[in-house]
Amino acid sequence: MKKNLFIIAITLILFSGCAMVNTSTSGLPKESFLEFIGNPQKYNGGVDVTVDEKAPFKALVYNNHPDRTKGKVYAIPTGKHAVTVTFNNTVIYKQQIFLSTQETRKVELP
DSSP states (O other): OHHHHHHHHHHHHHHHHOOOOOOOOOOOOSEEEEEEESOTTTTTTOEEEEETTSOOEEEOOBOOOTTSOOOOOEEEESEEEEEEEEETTEEEEEEEEEEOTTOEEEEEOO
């Protein structure tokens, strides 16, 4: 009887030390980014950007210089998009682009 209790106690101790491990995996968010490169003095106040004929947003323009810190990026969903950039109601960039997850596309303005 003592032997059975001893075996049960040892078994309970061993199994109480084992815990279920819950794991969760998540991929990268399905978004990509646009960064606008050009002469900031030429585009004072930024440019208006329209993605897929949705409401435009204002974007800042940065110099493309190797020593510069990364400029502000604008998140958009991944996939194929029609991007139109205007400044003073003039279209300066219009392109169909495809962006992968977490890709940053530099849009070079004239």
